[in-house]
Amino acid sequence: MTHNSQHPVEPIPLIQNLSSSSLVSGIFFFLVMILCFGNTIYEVSTDKLNLFPGEISKERFLSGKTTADIATALKKTGFSEKSAQLQRLSSWTLFRDLGPEVREGTQGWLFLSDEFVIHENAVASVISKTDEVKRVEKLLADKGTTLFVLLIPDKSRVQSEQLGNLKRSESLISRVNFFEQNLLKSKVNVLNVTDIFLEKVKVKPLFLKADTHWSESGAQLAATAIGQTLLDGKCQPMPKMEVISNTELRNRSGDLVKLAGLDWLSADKQPALDYTEFSTFVYKPISSTSSNVVDDLFGDKDLPNIALIGTSYSNNSHFSDFLGKALKTKVGNFAKDGGDFAGSMSSYLRSSSFKETPPSCLIWEIPERVIQNSKNRVE
Numbered sequence: 001m002t003h004n005s006q007h008p009v010e011p012i013p014l015i016q017n018l019s020s021s022s023l024v025s026g027i028f029f030f031l032v033m034i035l036c037f038g039n040t041i042y043e044v045s046t047d048k049l050n051l052f053p054g055e056i057s058k059e060r061f062l063s064g065k066t067t068a069d070i071a072t073a074l075k076k077t078g079f080s081e082k083s084a085q086l087q088r089l090s091s092w093t094l095f096r097d098l099g100p101e102v103r104e105g106t107q108g109w110l111f112l113s114d115e116f117v118i119h120e121n122a123v124a125s126v127i128s129k130t131d132e133v134k135r136v137e138k139l140l141a142d143k144g145t146t147l148f149v150l151l152i153p154d155k156s157r158v159q160s161e162q163l164g165n166l167k168r169s170e171s172l173i174s175r176v177n178f179f180e181q182n183l184l185k186s187k188v189n190v191l192n193v194t195d196i197f198l199e200k201v202k203v204k205p206l207f208l209k210a211d212t213h214w215s216e217s218g219a220q221l222a223a224t225a226i227g228q229t230l231l232d233g234k235c236q237p238m239p240k241m242e243v244i245s246n247t248e249l250r251n252r253s254g255d256l257v258k259l260a261g262l263d264w265l266s267a268d269k270q271p272a273l274d275y276t277e278f279s280t281f282v283y284k285p286i287s288s289t290s291s292n293v294v295d296d297l298f299g300d301k302d303l304p305n306i307a308l309i310g311t312s313y314s315n316n317s318h319f320s321d322f323l324g325k326a327l328k329t330k331v332g333n334f335a336k337d338g339g340d341f342a343g344s345m346s347s348y349l350r351s352s353s354f355k356e357t358p359p360s361c362l363i364w365e366i367p368e369r370v371i372q373n374s375k376n377r378v379e
Contacts, residue, residue: 089265111156115168206221211316223322246279251267251273341370
């Protein structure tokens with residue numbers, strides 16, 4: 001594009017480059033800082049706060065201990081926490097801004113930003129993870145343990161009707177299936193529940209509105225599917241248990257509200273709230289003539305011979321309990337919140353539980369959003 005030389009482009013003042021929302025938010029935050037500062041001055045002047053609990057000396061000042069004393073004292077006033085809370089409240093109230101980690105869809109549905117990230121070297125990461133799964137599978141086989149991988153699709157993939165103006169990149173369409181195909185080529189036992197979820201979500205939501213994780217409906221659907229895969233794979237769950245569940249509906253505030261920094265608000269002021277299932281489970285032993293098999297494996301008939309590792313998905317919505325119900329046994333759950341791809345497996349392989357009583361079958365739950373990241377090594 002060319003410009004008429006008679007009408008040169010005028011430089012735009014800096015203030016005009018700022019969006020009105022950023023400007024208002026900045027002013028609001030500045031006022032909050034003034035209020036917090038004023039509160040600190042008041043507490044110091046009334047001897048409610050001592051900014052210098054340690055001795056004041058040149059040596060302490062030069063070593064940074066004096067500033068550390070001040071920072072510690074300010075934390076006691078809630079200065080940092082209060083200012084952060086008010087900043088988040090202003091951003092949410094004025095502009096429906098949920099911060100960098102959370103995105104809002106339609107009808108109050110929230111999604112984790114990580115699910116939309118395009119990773120560099122995505123294909124190489126999938127291949128590397130495939131090789132790592134194969135390596136771990138062999139290590140487990142040497143201990144007499146059969147590995148089953150469970151792939152969980154993104155919430156934003158399954159609940160796509162709730163995305164509103166949010167868009168998933170076309171490059172993410174084949175992500176979970178590509179990993180599945182690589183695992184199958186490597187002769188790894190794998191179950192990808194994506195198609196099952198996409199079919200059943202037409203009937204009811206399978207993920208929580210305000211949370212990263214699946215609802216109990218989603219957890220039970222995945223548990224039933226992987227449970228049948230294990231039984232078809234000739235896993236013999238021990239000890240036999242009758243698993244009885246009872247479900248009621250309750251309100252639940254999700255982890256995405258916490259990530260947005262708004263979980264301190266009252267329920268009616270939070271971005272979203274789930275009214276969802278909460279189940280309780282009772283396990284009752286079933287006598288079995290084959291209990292001597294368990295005694296041979298573990299030396300204790302009460303120890304489960306099926307174990308579960310993975311991420312916070314396995315620790316949410318009673319997934320391990322639903323899995324136990326599907327298999328009619330108690331499942332040993334060694335999943336790790338924040339486990340990503342390798343964290344839970346790394347911890348489990350080093351544990352005394354695995355070294356002393358390796359299970360007959362091990363389920364490795366892997367969420368889609370970690371498939372293409374660069375964390376590929378099981379230590």
